[in-house]
Amino acid sequence: MSNYDERRALEGLQKLDSQAISAVYDQYYPEVFRYVYYRLSDQALAEDIASDVFVRLLEAVQNRRGPQSNIKGWLISTASHAVTDHLRQRYRRPVEAISETHMDHQPGPPIEFDLREQNRSVQQAYAQLTSEQQHVLALRFGEGYSLEETAAHMKKNVNAVKALQFRALAALQRQIGEVPHE
């Protein structure tokens, strides 16, 4: 972490330097993965999409459309678009209910089972939110961004983010109440 230099990393990406690419990947992949997972609640899918995001980074830098300074912001933003694209495709071609495919059905102790059930209902409720609401909650609760960081990332003012997160949490609460309990 201490050896990581954002400016050198960008120069290395431009030159397709393997060391710099590896450093950027090691530095940011977990955060990108976490964000995607928060949005989709699917480990394998989150790993694939996160991996795609880094390939897009490489291509963008080579085409001079990449980040100028904030690599992490660019990665999260691209991950957000990638998730949105994925969700659109899934909505167009629904295959299975999320509960059937992505939820953890491994047997375990009753307490853990309750917890998993609770998480499942929250995830189902979360999946019903708008993309922007999902995004603000993922940033604030998944990535741990502050209000100001979230505002900067979403290119909104702080008050707009305050209102957005309020509405997102209210919507989530409503959806949780509507999720059928087994």
Add this chain to the structure above:
Amino acid sequence: MNNKLYDTLEICLQALENGDSVDTILTRYPDLESELRPILEAAQQAHAMPAPMPSPEAMRRGKARLLQQAAEMREAKRPTRGRQRVIPLFQRLAISLSLTVAALMGGTGLVQASSTALPGENLYPVKRTWEDMRLLFVFSPTVREAMEGEYEQERLDEVSELLREGRVVSITFSGVVTESTASSIVVSTVPVALTNATTFSGDPLTVGAAVIVTGQTDSAGHVSAMAVQVLPPGSVVPTGENDESEKPSTVNDNSGGSVPSTNENESQDENESDTPKKDTFHIEGTVQSVDGNVWIIDGQTVYVNDPALLALVKAGMQVEVRGYFTADGRFIVTQVEIKNSGSDRTGTNPSNNSDSSDDETNANQNDNSNDDNSSNDNSSDDGENKNENKNENENKNENDNSSNGNDNENSNGNESHD
């Protein structure tokens, strides 16, 4: 109202983040409890959503895929780089070529102006630099040698011009020693005065030697030599002007009818391929040795390429030979006049000589004995005749003979034309 709610929510979220319970937080805002409670409970659940770490295997796989992609991009980038380089390289070449051409074109006037410059003049360094530059870009040894010879000849011409104008300039030139006395030598037609201060280096100074002379021209029309360097045999040096080589001989006493003019510029031997200069010189003396086609006459080595001449001379004979110096300084014999053979041959009859000398002699004899036209036949006619080949000479002899109705001269050298 909403702004107050949003601001309060943010404070509550930070408290929740710090570990406070929802109930504890809401006790601080009793008037907003009904609105905030569901929101804070949702936030608590949102915060509690699982956030697993990616599996190491997935990370490794993702990184390998990324590096593979980078490698492919590098591969794809290489030809692009090549093309990008080709253009600047071509541009650089084009620019260099343009500049060179511009420099050469721009410098043409100066170079042309310097072409007639003589040593000591302001433009003379330009002339020499231009010569060096031309040599720099010549890579063919043959062409280079020819150009060097041309420039050596140019040095000789410069010296001649300086002497004609009576200028006093330091010069260096090379040539062949054609005459030599104790106090002077003639180097490829340039008279060179030797003084006590003249230094000599290299081989012994003899007639026929190739030399480099360093000295000063003077108003008296000769070069005062400061140094004379004798070059090793085979050195290529200019032998002197050949502009007059086509001139017919102008001196001919013709009294004996047998002795051709002295030092006339004759074209002696058309079969001699390496004869860039055909100024005729003569050497008189005793034949000290005969070794194949190499004779030594009073210390001077001469070469005989005509087989017909080889049979004429033996060691001990007193002869006068005529010939020319080749570019490498060798003296090639084209005429032999036996002054005193020490045998049954009388010395002054050169009738058995071959080549043009035969014709010349034949013509003279024909003229003298049979022809009543004039005694000066060999002045112009012979001069032309000397430039003809052997067959033509034969024809001329035949014509002469037939016109005279006299075949008594056929015993002359015609049979020597084998």
